[in-house]
Amino acid sequence: MAILPILVAPHPVLKKKCTPVEAVDGHIRRVLDDMLETMYDAPGIGLAAPQIGLPKRMLVVDCAGRGESPQPMKIINPEIIAASDDLASYEEGCLSFPEQYADVKRPARVTVKYLDETGTEQMLDADGLLATCIQHEIDHLDGVVFVDHISSLKRGMIMRKLQKLMRGKPRPDVAAE
Numbered sequence: 565m566a567i568l569p570i571l572v573a574p575h576p577v578l579k580k581k582c583t584p585v586e587a588v589d590g591h592i593r594r595v596l597d598d599m600l601e602t603m604y605d606a607p608g609i610g611l612a613a614p615q616i617g618l619p620k621r622m623l624v625v626d627c628a629g630r631g632e633s634p635q636p637m638k639i640i641n642p643e644i645i646a647a648s649d650d651l652a653s654y655e656e657g658c659l660s661f662p663e664q665y666a667d668v669k670r671p672a673r674v675t676v677k678y679l680d681e682t683g684t685e686q687m688l689d690a691d692g693l694l695a696t697c698i699q700h701e702i703d704h705l706d707g708v709v710f711v712d713h714i715s716s717l718k719r720g721m722i723m724r725k726l727q728k729l730m731r732g733k734p735r736p737d738v739a740a741e
């Protein structure tokens with residue numbers, strides 16, 4: 565397993581619409597393992613493939629609470645097939661926006677269809693933090709980031725703060741595929 569560099573916004577790969585994973589093979593499983601290790605190391609609760617420079621429709625999450633045993637999930641080609649009308653607001657952050665946070669409203673519950681790491685179709689009913697986290701990560705697969713859900717004024721502030729924070733820091737240079 566390996567810890568991979570995480571792309572920081574703005575980066576063109578973070579704006580890309582990702583393509584479906586065609587075959588869930590050993591290579592894909594290795595990348596998902598690396599993504600989980602990278603996410604835990606960061607630390608974060610979710611990571612989507614474009615954040616490591618790979619524009620493929622897959623992501624990892626682990627929304628286990630403090631003191632709970634880990635609940636790693638590897639999610640391939642996810643599709644939201646149902647979303648509740650009622651919304652929930654969470655203060656979101658993103659590994660591609662270090663140290664930046666904003667309240668984002670999303671459906672409180674979603675049903676997601678996806679392939680697991682064996683290529684088997686799974687169905688997940690998510691609520692609470694997991695629902696928010698999965699929607700945030702699925703957004704990444706469509707080139708959408710959490711600041712796209714907030715006002716342009718707040719977004720501008722976050723981008724300026726991020727630019728200041730990253731000034732002088734080496735940026736991971738990951739080639740787009």
Ligand code: ZN
Nearest residue numbers: 657658659660
């Ligand atoms: Zn994110």
